[in-house]
Amino acid sequence: MNFLEHAAKAKVLAPAGIPVPRGILCDSPEAAATAFAELGPCMVKAQVPTGKRGKAGGIKPANTADEARTVAERILGMSIDGHRVHTVLLEEQARIEREFYAAILTDFGSRKPLVLFSTEGGMDIEEVAATRPDALRRHLVDADAGFDTQAARALVAGLDLGAAEAQVPEILAALYRLSGEVDAELIEINPLALLADGRVVALDCKLTLDDSAAFRQPELAMAAAAEPMTKLEQEGLDHGLKFIQLDGNVGVLANGAGLTMTTMDVISHCGGRPANFLEIGGEAYTKSETALRLVLSNPGVKSLVVNFCGAFARTDVMAEGVVTAWKRLNPQVPVFFSIHGTGEDEAVRLVRDGLGIEPFDLMEDAVQAAVHAAEGGAAR
Structure with a gap:
């Protein structure tokens, strides 16, 4: 089961205490203009269960209500990686100081959970792993030992996270707890951003759940993105x-x-x-x-x-x-x-x-x- 960004944030990240921007889901240009009145300058983001939306033109800024309406009109109906855009998420613009990458997934070779973190957020993580492997920290989790804030601090030690030093380990530990609680195959935040006001906020989220665990997550499963079918x-x-x-x-x-x-x-x-x-x-x-x-x-x-x-x-x-x-x-x-x-x-x-x-x-x-x-x- 794949989840759209807005559902992953609202249903999983925010309830766990991981900060996310204020956002409003819209299905029409008029709704986007109305949402702008509440949010102010914002980002208009296509809601499709795939990556590289920005490169496809599916993420654009809007600084006026008219601009929000126009941008939403352009993005709604687009096809991104085979997915038609039916809704857009308007989120308040953020003053970003630094961008990080964080993810919890399964390492099938070791059959263990894997925690990933990088200071090279906002980029294709595959490119980072291929060209600058040292920029990607990895931690295979022993199920008996778990992964807590102390383990997260050890993972990011020496990275000079500045004002994010205390918040990042807490968020990594929370992500690990979430991955088990919701039967996630992948939770990825890219970017996890340090803002000018000192907050660390999840500006995006990719969430994939194990289909066979749907019976344990009935409410969450209902929020999964509809799979395109022939x-x-x-x-x-x-x-x-x-x-x-x-x-x-x-x-x-x-x-x-x-x-x-x-x-x-x-x-x-x-x-x-x-x-x-x-x-x-x-x-x-x-x-x-x-x-x-x-x-x-x-x-x-x-x-x-x-x-x-x-x-x-x-x-x-x-x-x-x-x-x-x-x-x-x-x-x-x-x-x-x-x-x-x-x-x-x-x-x-x-x-x-x-x-x-x-x-x-x-x-x-x-x-x-x-x-x-x-x-x-x-x-x-």
């Missing part, structure tokens, strides 16, 4: 299927998210391009016809891999659903099966007798055949 993805959601449309040419139908992702990886390894993510594990196998239609409705699909591996789920039950759906839909793309696990003898017989297709003994062979067919080779 027509097919929305149709899948309407039928209770997790379908993600990609720009490849090899369709994928498998049971279980892990097997589906593995199949996609093997397609890429074999030189092909997966056209979708769609798994029909659990009760989803009862929706085989809908699932098959979704995959084949992607105009880029030139071949299909059906990959079933049964443990608790029976492959013959899943195969029966696909065979029945195939007969009803009568698609014209070549299909390649790989079937293993519980009920595989029955499943192979169903595919052989029902469709006249012989499943492959190895998944990689089925994938290679599908990739070959998608690139214009004869089905084999």
Whole structure:
């Protein structure tokens, strides 16, 4: 789950005591002009769940109500990194003395939380890490030890933070507490700014939460940014299927998210391009016809891999659903099966007798055949 800047600040940072600027969310130029009357000189900021908004022209200053209206009118409706701007956040302008960078994320190599801090805020952190790695402080957190203000002071020691010396460790410790409390995959503040009046304020915030923890964060989950969906993805959601449309040419139908992702990886390894993510594990196998239609409705699909591996789920039950759906839909793309696990003898017989297709003994062979067919080779 990704969150727009205004939601991350209002729902997470501000309640935790991390200072944020005064701001008003607006969905029209007229609302922006009205908000200016309350805020005064402000920044008009596109609200989309992506970075580099400033470079795209999505963040502009406004020094009069008319200017706020004009700037908002220009930004509303823009497309930034594929996201259409429906709202803008007007925030009071800040007199910035220094800009810092702070983030809490997961280091997957060590399987530990990672605290990042840099005095090079306001820039692309990837560029800082690549060109000036010493400017980025890192602290891997031992879960038993945690990360408190004392640990934060040690992290920023010697950086000469000036008037921010006392506030930055408190904010870093608060961010670490928040990351656990809200099941965050990432909390990033860039910039974390020292203002002329001595305050340290979060001028921006990027927040990503673990989707699987939504049940623990029901109120927060409701504030997450809506994910842009294609027509097919929305149709899948309407039928209770997790379908993600990609720009490849090899369709994928498998049971279980892990097997589906593995199949996609093997397609890429074999030189092909997966056209979708769609798994029909659990009760989803009862929706085989809908699932098959979704995959084949992607105009880029030139071949299909059906990959079933049964443990608790029976492959013959899943195969029966696909065979029945195939007969009803009568698609014209070549299909390649790989079937293993519980009920595989029955499943192979169903595919052989029902469709006249012989499943492959190895998944990689089925994938290679599908990739070959998608690139214009004869089905084999």
